[in-house]
Amino acid sequence: MTAVVILGGGTAGWMTACLMARAWPGAAITLVESPAIGTIGVGEGSTPQLRGFFRTLGVDEAEWMPACDATYKAGISFHGWSREPGFASYFHPFASAIDLHTQPAFHAATLARRTGHAVAAHPDGFFLASRLAAAGRAPTPAATFPFEVGYGYHFDAGKLGEWLRGHAVARGVVHRPARVAGVAVDADGQVRHVILDDGETLAADLFVDASGFRGVIARQALNVRFRAFASNLFCDRAVAIPTPLTGAPAVQTRATALSCGWAWAIPLTSRIGNGYVYSSRFCSPEAAEAELRAHLGGTDAPARHLQMDVGRLETTWTGNCLAVGLSQGFIEPLEATALHLVQTTVEAFIAAWQDAGFTPAGRDAFNARIARRIEGIRDYIVAHYRMASRDDTDFWRANAASDELSDDLKALMTRWFTGGDVAAEIAARDLGGFYAPMSWEVLFAGYGTFPDPARLRPAPDPVDRAGIARLLDGCLANFADHATALARLGGETLALRAVAG
Ligand SMILES: Cc1cc2nc3c(=O)[nH]c(=O)nc-3n(C[C@H](O)[C@H](O)[C@H](O)COP(=O)(O)OP(=O)(O)OC[C@H]3O[C@@H](n4cnc5c(N)ncnc54)[C@H](O)[C@@H]3O)c2cc1C
Incomplete structure (x- = not known):
């Protein structure tokens, strides 16, 4: 690959930039993003796969976690999803090797x-x-503990984006703050260049559409069909309200069923991220905000309202455009799989392109694999x-x-x-x-x-x-308490912040 243009500087765009800069050290990679449009700014939980992302980059937890107010995540606790006696809550654990000794008994x-x-x-x-x-x-x-233990992370999405930007730029990725005002597509459906609002054009072999729900290249310019999941996933909106951290952060995301969806609680070292994912068919934004505030005990902190396009593109890779992140599709935040899909998509694309280049066979196999995964x-x-x-x-x-x-x-x-x-x-x-x-x-x-x-x-x-x-x-006995483990990464300040109210 010689030249790549990535459109979008959210987590998806910068994760892509980091992975591609590592895979193709000789490529000229430019990331364009519009500061005026900004990023979605939510997305604070991961699956264990994100550990693999940082391992691939050769980055230790101590390098990125304190900078992103990150905490460890052992899984997700679900509350109020069942009315069966004795099942008011349960924990979805991330797998570890020692489960081999207990999983058969559970089964x-x-x-x-x-x-x-x-x-x-x-x-x-x-x-x-x-x-x-x-x-x-x-x-x-x-x-000394002889078993691999799976875990994910919670983090401040904005800070993670900034951290990834620093990492990518230090490895040669060019950051170009500008708005893309047009996309030039030739008769074969290949993107030739994007046109910035100052008139400059950027050409490349590969264009990555990481423009979020706007889908600037794939959906708008290439007219790639979007398959909505509304027939069986009814939630299409969210309202987010952060609250102060009280005590040491939990090692889990909490997912509580409410009247028209569910509420997340994600503990960072600096605050708790909260939000209510709900269905606009059954609940107004005002009612959702009121219900979330009541769920949080009556906070008057400011709320952010978000819309979600739940579904996926028919094809993730179209012509010479790869869609990643929210422009590729979004299932909804339960189980926190969005960044997992970004990583999977980019890693699979790099492998597919290295195997077969821009061939229809390579592209079709890749698209089928990603669609099946979603x-x-x-x-x-x-x-x-x-x-x-x-x-x-x-x-x-x-x-x-x-x-x-x-x-x-x-x-x-x-x-x-x-x-x-x-x-x-x-x-x-x-x-x-x-x-x-x-x-x-x-x-x-x-x-x-x-x-x-x-x-x-x-x-x-x-x-x-x-x-x-x-x-x-x-x-x-082999595991330290959470605040101590975080303090080891980030020193005194982090330990104090982890217990501050
Ligand atoms: C309510 C909610 C909760 C979520 N929770 C989780 C979670 O717990 N875990 C998880 O993994 N994911 C979660 N997600 C998903 C997660 O937020 C996103 O997958 C992640 O932030 C990546 O977003 P993105 O980079 O694709 O898009 P964005 O953050 O929206 O970034 C889009 C970028 O494109 C740029 N852009 C757009 N148009 C133009 C243009 N014309 N010119 C130039 N630049 C342009 C913007 O400026 C921005 O830089 C959640 C999402 C929602 C809605």
Whole structure:
């Protein structure tokens, strides 16, 4: 690759710049962004994959985390999604290697319960990440702990963008603050150049559209079709209100079901990011803001209202344009997968381009792979709403009644409800690369979707619960509490900020 123009300086644009500068050190990479338009400024949680991003760049946590007010994330705790007794909350853990010792027991417990036996099958007692979150320990073990532990991060999205910009610019990426006012497309559908508002034109071999929901190149100039997900994902707006951090930051994102969607709480070292993702079909912005304020205990901090285009482009790579980030598509923030998709997309594009260049075969295979990945994540998110046993509002009743489910999702739900092997179905359908069997079983079990408790038959417990508790408690000794782990990265100031009210 000799010349790349990236349009957009949000997290997606700068992540792309960092990865491409590393993959193609000789390429001339220019990133254009309009300071007047600005970035979306939300997106504060990651999956464990972001660790791989920083590893690829050769960057230690101590270099970026303190600069971005970042904290560790062991998983997501879900509250109020189920009305089944005993299932008011559950924790979706990020996987770690020690789960190999506890996952089979969890599977056995859920199978017994699904087939009508009176066996406790709530997921929370089975996984290291849940234990770490409950104990407020950072998921970064002592060097002597012989198991890989998966974790993600929480961070200030604006600060992460700035940090990535510094990293990319130091590696030769040219930063060009300007608005793109036009895109020149030739008869073959190839982008020739973009036209800046001062009249300058920028030509390149590859154009990356990271312009956010505006979709300046892919959607507007190339007319790439957008497939909306509104048929089974109803949330299309959000309102965000930060609150002060009180005490040490939690090691988890909290996702609480509200009347027309759900609220996130993301602990940073400087504040807690909060927001309410809701459906405009069922709730006005004013009502959503009022409900979020009440949920937060009556704060009068300023609110930001956001619209979300939930769906995906038909093709992520079109001609010589690659769409990444919100311009490529957005599923919604539950499970925090957006930056995960940016990373996957850019890494897969670099590999595909290096294998086959700008060939239709390489492009088609890449597009099919990315589309499948997005649809795979979509299924998992749809399941959160479809399986929720709330029927207290029109929003939740509409979700419960939704029959717009993919064949994959229907097959997994059928397996679960008929006492079948969910893992085998995931393997047969090759879905394990999106969400592993553990995640699916935790979701189904966490919602308490089991046969009627009144009809359960007594059965011997197939699980050595005391043994699992001993194992997980023993592991805890290898993990420092969160504030201490953060202080090790950032020194005294960070430790003080982590406990400030
Ligand atoms: C409510 C909400 C919560 C979210 N939570 C999460 C989360 O927890 N985890 C996660 O991974 N993701 C989350 N996301 C998604 C995340 O915010 C985005 O994926 C991420 O910030 C990347 O955005 P972006 O760079 O694609 O777009 P943006 O941040 O919108 O950046 C677009 C860029 O394009 C530039 N631009 C646009 N038009 C032009 C033009 N004509 N000329 C020049 N420049 C232009 C803008 O100036 C800007 O620099 C969330 C999103 C929403 C809406």
